[in-house]
Amino acid sequence: MIDESNPAGRLHRILSEVATKNGDGICVRDVWAPVFGCSPKDEASVLRGLVEVYGLCEEVKNLIKLNPDLNHDLYLASFPKIEKAILPVNLGQQWKALRSNLDGEVLARLQFCAEALQGFYSEEAISEEDVSQIHEMVSALSDAITDSSISPELKLALLEELDRIQKAIVLIKIKGAKGLKEALQSLVGSVVANHQSLKQLETDEPDILERLGGLLDKLDAFTARALKLKRMLTGPVSYVLDKITGPDGEEEPVEDD
Template identity: 25%
Template sequence: MDEIQNPFHRLNEQLTAARNLSGTAATIDVWASVFKCDASNSALLVNHFSALLDLVSEARAAAERFIPGDKTRFLAPLDRIDKLLKSQHLARPWAQFKPYLDDGTMVALDFGVYAMSQYYPGASAEGSEQIRDFVQKLDVLLEECLTSDLSAELKSLFIKHLESLRAALMKFRVEGMSGLEDAMDAIIGSIHRNSGPINAEAESGKVIIQKFFDVLGKVNDMISGYQTAAQIAAPAVTALLLPLLN
Protein backbone atom coordinates (compact mmCIF):
# COMPACT_ATOMS: atom_id res chain seq x y z
CA MET A 1 0.00 0.00 0.00
CA ASP A 2 2.93 2.36 0.33
CA GLU A 3 3.55 2.86 -3.38
CA ILE A 4 1.83 5.79 -5.01
CA GLN A 5 -0.28 4.40 -7.85
CA ASN A 6 0.60 6.83 -10.63
CA PRO A 7 1.51 4.89 -13.78
CA PHE A 8 2.71 8.03 -15.57
CA HIS A 9 5.06 8.78 -12.69
CA ARG A 10 6.55 5.29 -12.75
CA LEU A 11 6.92 5.42 -16.53
CA ASN A 12 8.58 8.81 -16.33
CA GLU A 13 11.10 7.56 -13.77
CA GLN A 14 12.18 4.57 -15.86
CA LEU A 15 12.29 6.39 -19.19
CA THR A 16 14.17 9.35 -17.74
CA ALA A 17 16.76 6.91 -16.44
CA ALA A 18 17.04 5.33 -19.92
CA ARG A 19 17.24 8.73 -21.64
CA ASN A 20 20.10 9.81 -19.39
CA LEU A 21 22.31 6.90 -20.43
CA SER A 22 24.89 7.13 -23.20
CA GLY A 23 23.82 6.51 -26.78
CA THR A 24 27.01 4.53 -27.37
CA ALA A 25 25.91 1.78 -24.99
CA ALA A 26 24.19 -1.33 -26.31
CA THR A 27 20.44 -1.05 -25.91
CA ILE A 28 20.34 -4.22 -23.84
CA ASP A 29 22.85 -2.72 -21.40
CA VAL A 30 20.77 0.45 -21.10
CA TRP A 31 17.67 -1.47 -20.09
CA ALA A 32 19.61 -3.77 -17.79
CA SER A 33 20.81 -0.63 -16.00
CA VAL A 34 17.27 0.80 -15.80
CA PHE A 35 15.88 -2.51 -14.53
CA LYS A 36 18.85 -3.02 -12.19
CA CYS A 37 19.57 -6.51 -13.43
CA ASP A 38 22.32 -8.36 -15.28
CA ALA A 39 22.15 -8.02 -19.07
CA SER A 40 22.89 -11.75 -19.38
CA ASN A 41 19.77 -12.70 -17.42
CA SER A 42 17.37 -13.10 -20.35
CA ALA A 43 14.45 -14.39 -18.30
CA LEU A 44 14.58 -11.45 -15.92
CA LEU A 45 14.89 -8.95 -18.77
CA VAL A 46 11.84 -10.46 -20.45
CA ASN A 47 9.87 -10.12 -17.23
CA HIS A 48 10.91 -6.47 -16.86
CA PHE A 49 10.00 -5.64 -20.46
CA SER A 50 6.63 -7.33 -19.98
CA ALA A 51 6.05 -5.28 -16.83
CA LEU A 52 7.01 -2.09 -18.68
CA LEU A 53 4.55 -2.84 -21.49
CA ASP A 54 1.89 -3.52 -18.87
CA LEU A 55 2.71 -0.18 -17.26
CA VAL A 56 2.17 1.61 -20.58
CA SER A 57 -1.19 -0.16 -20.89
CA GLU A 58 -2.08 0.79 -17.32
CA ALA A 59 -1.24 4.45 -18.00
CA ARG A 60 -3.32 4.38 -21.18
CA ALA A 61 -6.33 2.85 -19.40
CA ALA A 62 -6.05 5.33 -16.54
CA ALA A 63 -5.86 8.32 -18.87
CA GLU A 64 -8.84 7.16 -20.91
CA ARG A 65 -10.91 6.43 -17.84
CA PHE A 66 -10.12 9.26 -15.47
CA ILE A 67 -8.87 12.31 -17.35
CA PRO A 68 -11.79 14.44 -18.60
CA GLY A 69 -11.94 16.10 -22.00
CA ASP A 70 -9.47 15.61 -24.85
CA LYS A 71 -6.95 12.92 -23.90
CA THR A 72 -4.81 13.12 -27.05
CA ARG A 73 -1.88 14.89 -25.42
CA PHE A 74 -1.68 12.24 -22.72
CA LEU A 75 -1.99 9.25 -25.06
CA ALA A 76 0.52 10.50 -27.67
CA PRO A 77 3.65 9.81 -25.55
CA LEU A 78 2.32 6.34 -24.74
CA ASP A 79 2.01 5.57 -28.45
CA ARG A 80 5.61 6.67 -28.93
CA ILE A 81 6.84 4.54 -26.03
CA ASP A 82 4.98 1.54 -27.46
CA LYS A 83 6.78 2.06 -30.79
CA LEU A 84 10.13 2.23 -29.01
CA LEU A 85 9.59 -0.99 -27.09
CA LYS A 86 8.26 -2.88 -30.11
CA SER A 87 10.83 -1.71 -32.69
CA GLN A 88 14.11 -1.63 -30.75
CA HIS A 89 16.91 -4.09 -31.41
CA LEU A 90 18.67 -4.87 -28.14
CA ALA A 91 22.05 -5.60 -29.73
CA ARG A 92 22.25 -2.22 -31.47
CA PRO A 93 23.47 1.07 -29.99
CA TRP A 94 20.98 2.93 -27.82
CA ALA A 95 21.53 6.03 -29.98
CA GLN A 96 19.33 4.46 -32.67
CA PHE A 97 16.30 4.30 -30.38
CA LYS A 98 16.92 7.05 -27.81
CA PRO A 99 15.27 9.71 -30.08
CA TYR A 100 11.90 8.13 -29.32
CA LEU A 101 12.31 9.74 -25.89
CA ASP A 102 12.63 13.27 -27.20
CA ASP A 103 11.79 16.45 -25.28
CA GLY A 104 8.19 16.51 -26.49
CA THR A 105 7.55 12.97 -25.33
CA MET A 106 9.05 13.58 -21.89
CA VAL A 107 7.18 16.86 -21.41
CA ALA A 108 3.94 15.12 -22.34
CA LEU A 109 4.70 12.47 -19.74
CA ASP A 110 5.19 15.23 -17.17
CA PHE A 111 1.73 16.54 -18.04
CA GLY A 112 0.43 13.01 -17.54
CA VAL A 113 2.01 12.81 -14.11
CA TYR A 114 0.26 16.02 -13.10
CA ALA A 115 -3.10 14.99 -14.58
CA MET A 116 -2.98 11.69 -12.73
CA SER A 117 -2.31 13.48 -9.45
CA GLN A 118 -5.52 15.44 -10.01
CA TYR A 119 -7.87 12.78 -11.32
CA TYR A 120 -6.53 9.30 -10.61
CA PRO A 121 -7.53 7.81 -7.22
CA GLY A 122 -4.54 7.22 -5.00
CA ALA A 123 -2.05 8.83 -7.38
CA SER A 124 -1.14 11.55 -4.90
CA ALA A 125 0.92 10.95 -1.78
CA GLU A 126 -1.91 12.31 0.36
CA GLY A 127 -4.51 10.04 -1.18
CA SER A 128 -2.25 7.01 -0.91
CA GLU A 129 -1.59 7.78 2.75
CA GLN A 130 -5.31 8.14 3.49
CA ILE A 131 -6.16 4.83 1.87
CA ARG A 132 -3.34 3.04 3.71
CA ASP A 133 -4.57 4.53 6.98
CA PHE A 134 -8.14 3.35 6.37
CA VAL A 135 -6.99 -0.16 5.49
CA GLN A 136 -4.89 -0.33 8.66
CA LYS A 137 -7.86 0.80 10.75
CA LEU A 138 -10.07 -1.81 9.12
CA ASP A 139 -7.46 -4.51 9.85
CA VAL A 140 -7.47 -3.52 13.52
CA LEU A 141 -11.26 -3.45 13.62
CA LEU A 142 -11.42 -6.89 12.03
CA GLU A 143 -9.21 -8.30 14.80
CA GLU A 144 -11.33 -6.57 17.44
CA CYS A 145 -14.52 -7.85 15.86
CA LEU A 146 -13.26 -11.43 15.82
CA THR A 147 -12.56 -11.35 19.58
CA SER A 148 -15.52 -9.16 20.56
CA ASP A 149 -18.68 -9.97 22.49
CA LEU A 150 -20.88 -9.23 19.49
CA SER A 151 -23.60 -11.76 18.86
CA ALA A 152 -22.73 -14.41 16.28
CA GLU A 153 -25.20 -12.84 13.84
CA LEU A 154 -23.72 -9.34 14.06
CA LYS A 155 -20.16 -10.60 14.21
CA SER A 156 -20.65 -12.38 10.89
CA LEU A 157 -22.36 -9.29 9.43
CA PHE A 158 -19.64 -6.82 10.40
CA ILE A 159 -16.79 -9.14 9.43
CA LYS A 160 -18.36 -9.32 5.96
CA HIS A 161 -18.67 -5.53 5.80
CA LEU A 162 -15.13 -4.93 7.06
CA GLU A 163 -13.71 -7.27 4.43
CA SER A 164 -15.90 -5.76 1.69
CA LEU A 165 -14.86 -2.18 2.49
CA ARG A 166 -11.19 -3.18 2.73
CA ALA A 167 -11.29 -4.89 -0.67
CA ALA A 168 -13.06 -1.90 -2.25
CA LEU A 169 -10.43 0.48 -0.87
CA MET A 170 -7.62 -1.68 -2.21
CA LYS A 171 -9.20 -1.54 -5.68
CA PHE A 172 -10.16 2.14 -5.48
CA ARG A 173 -6.76 3.47 -6.53
CA VAL A 174 -6.77 1.59 -9.81
CA GLU A 175 -10.46 1.12 -10.59
CA GLY A 176 -11.97 4.40 -9.45
CA MET A 177 -14.99 5.25 -7.39
CA SER A 178 -17.72 2.97 -8.73
CA GLY A 179 -16.66 -0.16 -6.85
CA LEU A 180 -16.26 1.72 -3.59
CA GLU A 181 -19.58 3.47 -4.07
CA ASP A 182 -21.29 0.12 -4.61
CA ALA A 183 -19.64 -1.32 -1.50
CA MET A 184 -20.68 1.67 0.62
CA ASP A 185 -24.27 1.54 -0.63
CA ALA A 186 -24.48 -2.21 0.03
CA ILE A 187 -23.04 -1.85 3.53
CA ILE A 188 -25.33 1.01 4.54
CA GLY A 189 -28.40 -0.76 3.13
CA SER A 190 -27.50 -3.93 5.01
CA ILE A 191 -26.96 -2.05 8.26
CA HIS A 192 -30.38 -0.43 8.04
CA ARG A 193 -32.00 -3.77 7.26
CA ASN A 194 -30.37 -5.16 10.40
CA SER A 195 -31.19 -2.16 12.60
CA GLY A 196 -33.20 -4.35 14.99
CA PRO A 197 -30.33 -6.63 16.06
CA ILE A 198 -27.92 -3.65 16.12
CA ASN A 199 -30.21 -1.70 18.49
CA ALA A 200 -30.60 -4.77 20.67
CA GLU A 201 -26.84 -5.33 20.97
CA ALA A 202 -25.18 -4.82 24.35
CA GLU A 203 -23.34 -1.54 24.90
CA SER A 204 -19.95 -3.30 24.90
CA GLY A 205 -20.57 -4.55 21.34
CA LYS A 206 -21.74 -1.16 20.13
CA VAL A 207 -18.26 0.28 20.69
CA ILE A 208 -16.92 -1.65 17.70
CA ILE A 209 -19.99 -0.76 15.63
CA GLN A 210 -19.41 2.93 16.43
CA LYS A 211 -15.78 2.66 15.28
CA PHE A 212 -16.90 1.09 12.01
CA PHE A 213 -19.44 3.87 11.44
CA ASP A 214 -16.71 6.44 12.03
CA VAL A 215 -14.50 4.83 9.37
CA LEU A 216 -17.41 4.74 6.92
CA GLY A 217 -18.00 8.45 7.42
CA LYS A 218 -14.35 9.31 6.90
CA VAL A 219 -14.10 7.18 3.76
CA ASN A 220 -17.14 9.03 2.41
CA ASP A 221 -15.47 12.37 3.17
CA MET A 222 -12.29 11.30 1.35
CA ILE A 223 -14.15 10.19 -1.77
CA SER A 224 -16.27 13.31 -1.98
CA GLY A 225 -13.06 15.36 -1.93
CA TYR A 226 -11.84 14.02 -5.29
CA GLN A 227 -12.45 16.38 -8.17
CA THR A 228 -14.14 13.70 -10.26
CA ALA A 229 -16.12 12.21 -7.39
CA ALA A 230 -19.73 12.82 -6.55
CA GLN A 231 -20.95 12.63 -2.97
CA ILE A 232 -21.69 8.98 -2.30
CA ALA A 233 -24.20 7.11 -0.19
CA ALA A 234 -25.44 10.20 1.69
CA PRO A 235 -24.32 13.75 2.62
CA ALA A 236 -23.26 12.43 6.01
CA VAL A 237 -22.90 8.68 6.42
CA THR A 238 -22.30 8.88 10.15
CA ALA A 239 -25.42 10.99 10.64
CA LEU A 240 -27.48 8.27 8.96
CA LEU A 241 -26.06 5.45 11.03
CA LEU A 242 -25.59 6.87 14.52
CA PRO A 243 -29.31 6.69 15.39
CA LEU A 244 -28.99 2.91 15.18
CA LEU A 245 -26.79 2.97 18.26
CA ASN A 246 -29.30 4.85 20.46
Protein backbone atom coordinates in the same frame (compact mmCIF):
# COMPACT_ATOMS: atom_id res chain seq x y z
CA MET B 1 8.48 17.92 -11.57
CA ILE B 2 5.84 15.71 -13.16
CA ASP B 3 2.29 16.15 -11.89
CA GLU B 4 1.24 12.84 -10.34
CA SER B 5 -2.29 14.07 -9.63
CA ASN B 6 -3.48 12.67 -12.96
CA PRO B 7 -3.31 9.15 -14.45
CA ALA B 8 -0.52 9.96 -16.92
CA GLY B 9 1.67 11.30 -14.14
CA ARG B 10 1.11 8.18 -12.05
CA LEU B 11 1.86 5.95 -15.04
CA HIS B 12 5.06 7.89 -15.75
CA ARG B 13 6.26 7.43 -12.16
CA ILE B 14 5.55 3.69 -12.21
CA LEU B 15 7.24 3.09 -15.57
CA SER B 16 10.21 5.27 -14.64
CA GLU B 17 10.67 3.14 -11.53
CA VAL B 18 10.70 -0.19 -13.36
CA ALA B 19 12.79 1.19 -16.24
CA THR B 20 15.72 1.67 -13.86
CA LYS B 21 15.88 -2.07 -13.16
CA ASN B 22 18.23 -3.31 -15.83
CA GLY B 23 20.37 -6.02 -14.27
CA ASP B 24 20.95 -9.26 -16.13
CA GLY B 25 19.01 -12.25 -14.89
CA ILE B 26 16.08 -10.25 -13.47
CA CYS B 27 12.71 -11.67 -14.48
CA VAL B 28 9.42 -9.85 -14.88
CA ARG B 29 7.93 -10.96 -11.55
CA ASP B 30 10.98 -9.65 -9.64
CA VAL B 31 10.62 -6.22 -11.25
CA TRP B 32 6.90 -5.73 -10.70
CA ALA B 33 6.32 -7.37 -7.30
CA PRO B 34 7.83 -4.45 -5.30
CA VAL B 35 5.63 -2.01 -7.21
CA PHE B 36 2.54 -3.87 -6.03
CA GLY B 37 3.81 -4.53 -2.51
CA CYS B 38 3.73 -8.31 -2.83
CA SER B 39 6.13 -11.24 -2.98
CA PRO B 40 7.50 -12.30 -6.39
CA LYS B 41 6.16 -15.75 -5.55
CA ASP B 42 2.62 -14.34 -5.35
CA GLU B 43 2.05 -14.47 -9.10
CA ALA B 44 -1.70 -13.88 -8.78
CA SER B 45 -1.09 -10.50 -7.11
CA VAL B 46 1.57 -9.58 -9.66
CA LEU B 47 -0.81 -10.39 -12.52
CA ARG B 48 -3.64 -8.41 -10.90
CA GLY B 49 -1.30 -5.47 -10.52
CA LEU B 50 -0.25 -5.62 -14.16
CA VAL B 51 -3.90 -5.66 -15.17
CA GLU B 52 -4.40 -2.48 -13.11
CA VAL B 53 -1.40 -0.83 -14.79
CA TYR B 54 -2.84 -1.77 -18.18
CA GLY B 55 -6.14 -0.24 -17.07
CA LEU B 56 -4.24 2.93 -16.16
CA CYS B 57 -2.82 3.00 -19.70
CA GLU B 58 -6.33 2.75 -21.12
CA GLU B 59 -7.52 5.55 -18.85
CA VAL B 60 -4.73 7.84 -20.03
CA LYS B 61 -5.49 7.09 -23.68
CA ASN B 62 -9.19 7.74 -23.19
CA LEU B 63 -8.55 11.06 -21.43
CA ILE B 64 -6.21 12.22 -24.20
CA LYS B 65 -8.81 11.30 -26.82
CA LEU B 66 -11.45 13.32 -24.95
CA ASN B 67 -9.56 16.53 -25.71
CA PRO B 68 -10.20 17.49 -29.36
CA ASP B 69 -7.43 20.11 -29.26
CA LEU B 70 -4.68 17.51 -28.83
CA ASN B 71 -2.90 15.64 -31.61
CA HIS B 72 -3.98 12.17 -30.51
CA ASP B 73 -1.63 10.26 -32.79
CA LEU B 74 1.35 12.24 -31.53
CA TYR B 75 0.55 11.92 -27.83
CA LEU B 76 -0.36 8.23 -27.99
CA ALA B 77 2.39 7.08 -30.36
CA SER B 78 4.39 5.38 -27.60
CA PHE B 79 1.58 3.38 -26.03
CA PRO B 80 2.11 0.24 -28.15
CA LYS B 81 5.63 0.00 -26.70
CA ILE B 82 4.32 0.65 -23.17
CA GLU B 83 1.79 -2.14 -23.55
CA LYS B 84 4.51 -4.55 -24.70
CA ALA B 85 6.42 -3.77 -21.51
CA ILE B 86 3.50 -4.37 -19.16
CA LEU B 87 1.95 -7.38 -20.89
CA PRO B 88 4.64 -10.08 -20.68
CA VAL B 89 4.30 -13.52 -22.23
CA ASN B 90 5.02 -15.00 -18.79
CA LEU B 91 6.22 -13.71 -15.43
CA GLY B 92 9.42 -15.73 -15.66
CA GLN B 93 10.42 -13.90 -18.83
CA GLN B 94 13.66 -11.90 -18.68
CA TRP B 95 12.93 -8.24 -17.97
CA LYS B 96 15.85 -7.00 -20.05
CA ALA B 97 14.06 -7.76 -23.31
CA LEU B 98 10.92 -5.89 -22.25
CA ARG B 99 12.71 -3.00 -20.61
CA SER B 100 13.97 -1.80 -23.99
CA ASN B 101 10.41 -0.66 -24.74
CA LEU B 102 10.64 1.94 -21.96
CA ASP B 103 13.28 4.17 -23.50
CA GLY B 104 13.73 7.90 -22.99
CA GLU B 105 11.46 8.85 -25.88
CA VAL B 106 8.59 6.75 -24.53
CA LEU B 107 8.85 8.29 -21.06
CA ALA B 108 9.18 11.80 -22.52
CA ARG B 109 5.98 11.39 -24.55
CA LEU B 110 4.23 10.15 -21.43
CA GLN B 111 5.43 13.23 -19.58
CA PHE B 112 3.87 15.37 -22.30
CA CYS B 113 0.61 13.47 -21.74
CA ALA B 114 0.74 14.30 -18.04
CA GLU B 115 1.30 17.98 -18.82
CA ALA B 116 -1.53 17.98 -21.37
CA LEU B 117 -3.96 16.49 -18.85
CA GLN B 118 -3.20 19.24 -16.34
CA GLY B 119 -5.33 21.61 -18.37
CA PHE B 120 -8.57 19.68 -17.95
CA TYR B 121 -8.08 16.86 -15.47
CA SER B 122 -6.47 16.74 -12.05
CA GLU B 123 -6.93 15.24 -8.62
CA GLU B 124 -5.88 16.62 -5.27
CA ALA B 125 -2.60 15.34 -3.87
CA ILE B 126 -3.21 12.28 -1.70
CA SER B 127 -2.32 12.72 1.95
CA GLU B 128 -0.16 9.88 3.25
CA GLU B 129 -1.47 10.69 6.72
CA ASP B 130 -5.06 10.16 5.57
CA VAL B 131 -4.16 6.88 3.86
CA SER B 132 -2.39 5.67 7.00
CA GLN B 133 -5.40 6.61 9.13
CA ILE B 134 -7.79 4.75 6.81
CA HIS B 135 -5.52 1.69 6.95
CA GLU B 136 -5.53 1.79 10.75
CA MET B 137 -9.32 2.21 10.89
CA VAL B 138 -9.82 -0.75 8.55
CA SER B 139 -7.43 -2.95 10.54
CA ALA B 140 -9.09 -2.08 13.85
CA LEU B 141 -12.58 -2.70 12.47
CA SER B 142 -11.48 -5.98 10.90
CA ASP B 143 -10.09 -7.18 14.23
CA ALA B 144 -13.26 -6.13 16.05
CA ILE B 145 -15.48 -7.96 13.55
CA THR B 146 -13.32 -11.09 13.63
CA ASP B 147 -13.49 -11.25 17.43
CA SER B 148 -17.22 -10.47 17.61
CA SER B 149 -20.18 -12.80 17.91
CA ILE B 150 -22.10 -11.42 14.92
CA SER B 151 -23.58 -13.88 12.44
CA PRO B 152 -21.13 -15.65 10.10
CA GLU B 153 -22.97 -14.28 7.05
CA LEU B 154 -22.69 -10.65 8.16
CA LYS B 155 -19.12 -11.16 9.35
CA LEU B 156 -18.09 -12.54 5.96
CA ALA B 157 -19.85 -9.74 4.08
CA LEU B 158 -18.14 -7.02 6.11
CA LEU B 159 -14.70 -8.64 6.06
CA GLU B 160 -14.88 -8.98 2.28
CA GLU B 161 -15.58 -5.26 1.98
CA LEU B 162 -12.71 -4.38 4.32
CA ASP B 163 -10.37 -6.57 2.28
CA ARG B 164 -11.49 -4.68 -0.82
CA ILE B 165 -10.54 -1.40 0.86
CA GLN B 166 -7.12 -2.73 1.88
CA LYS B 167 -6.43 -3.81 -1.70
CA ALA B 168 -7.47 -0.35 -2.91
CA ILE B 169 -4.94 1.17 -0.50
CA VAL B 170 -2.17 -1.05 -1.90
CA LEU B 171 -3.07 0.02 -5.44
CA ILE B 172 -3.41 3.72 -4.64
CA LYS B 173 -0.16 4.51 -6.47
CA ILE B 174 -1.81 3.13 -9.62
CA LYS B 175 -5.47 4.08 -9.35
CA GLY B 176 -5.19 7.06 -7.05
CA ALA B 177 -8.30 7.72 -4.98
CA LYS B 178 -10.59 6.11 -7.58
CA GLY B 179 -9.93 2.64 -6.17
CA LEU B 180 -11.00 3.78 -2.72
CA LYS B 181 -14.06 5.47 -4.22
CA GLU B 182 -15.05 2.14 -5.81
CA ALA B 183 -14.45 0.36 -2.50
CA LEU B 184 -16.61 2.94 -0.70
CA GLN B 185 -19.44 2.42 -3.18
CA SER B 186 -19.21 -1.34 -2.66
CA LEU B 187 -19.24 -0.93 1.12
CA VAL B 188 -22.30 1.31 0.97
CA GLY B 189 -24.07 -1.29 -1.16
CA SER B 190 -23.22 -4.03 1.32
CA VAL B 191 -24.47 -1.92 4.23
CA VAL B 192 -27.76 -1.29 2.47
CA ALA B 193 -28.14 -4.97 1.58
CA ASN B 194 -27.48 -6.01 5.19
CA HIS B 195 -29.29 -3.17 6.94
CA GLN B 196 -31.58 -5.45 8.95
CA SER B 197 -28.66 -7.41 10.40
CA LEU B 198 -26.74 -4.21 11.06
CA LYS B 199 -29.64 -2.73 13.01
CA GLN B 200 -29.20 -5.52 15.53
CA LEU B 201 -25.66 -4.31 16.19
CA GLU B 202 -27.03 -1.17 17.84
CA THR B 203 -27.77 -3.41 20.81
CA ASP B 204 -25.32 -6.29 20.42
CA GLU B 205 -22.16 -4.67 19.03
CA PRO B 206 -22.49 -0.86 19.13
CA ASP B 207 -18.71 -0.40 18.89
CA ILE B 208 -18.61 -2.15 15.50
CA LEU B 209 -21.46 -0.03 14.18
CA GLU B 210 -19.76 3.15 15.37
CA ARG B 211 -16.43 2.13 13.82
CA LEU B 212 -18.17 1.26 10.56
CA GLY B 213 -19.88 4.63 10.49
CA GLY B 214 -16.60 6.40 11.17
CA LEU B 215 -14.88 4.52 8.36
CA LEU B 216 -17.64 5.36 5.90
CA ASP B 217 -17.44 9.02 6.85
CA LYS B 218 -13.64 9.07 6.52
CA LEU B 219 -13.66 7.33 3.12
CA ASP B 220 -16.39 9.63 1.86
CA ALA B 221 -14.55 12.79 2.91
CA PHE B 222 -11.20 11.54 1.59
CA THR B 223 -12.40 10.45 -1.85
CA ALA B 224 -14.61 13.51 -2.35
CA ARG B 225 -11.68 15.82 -1.61
CA ALA B 226 -9.15 13.86 -3.68
CA LEU B 227 -11.41 13.49 -6.72
CA LYS B 228 -13.03 16.92 -6.34
CA LEU B 229 -16.53 15.46 -6.10
CA LYS B 230 -19.54 15.96 -3.89
CA ARG B 231 -19.63 13.70 -0.88
CA MET B 232 -21.61 10.52 -1.39
CA LEU B 233 -23.07 10.65 2.10
CA THR B 234 -24.43 13.90 3.46
CA GLY B 235 -23.45 14.91 6.96
CA PRO B 236 -21.32 12.99 9.46
CA VAL B 237 -22.16 9.31 9.65
CA SER B 238 -22.55 8.66 13.35
CA TYR B 239 -24.56 5.52 12.82
CA VAL B 240 -24.56 3.92 9.41
CA LEU B 241 -28.20 2.97 9.19
CA ASP B 242 -29.44 6.40 10.18
CA LYS B 243 -27.73 7.82 7.10
CA ILE B 244 -28.29 5.11 4.48
CA THR B 245 -31.63 3.56 5.45
CA GLY B 246 -34.80 5.12 6.73
CA PRO B 247 -36.32 4.50 10.16
CA ASP B 248 -38.46 1.73 8.71
CA GLY B 249 -35.45 -0.03 7.22
CA GLU B 250 -36.34 1.29 3.77
CA GLU B 251 -33.45 2.49 1.67
CA GLU B 252 -33.10 6.20 1.09
CA PRO B 253 -31.55 7.37 -2.17
CA VAL B 254 -27.82 7.95 -2.15
CA GLU B 255 -26.60 11.15 -3.79
CA ASP B 256 -24.95 10.81 -7.16
CA ASP B 257 -21.45 12.14 -7.64
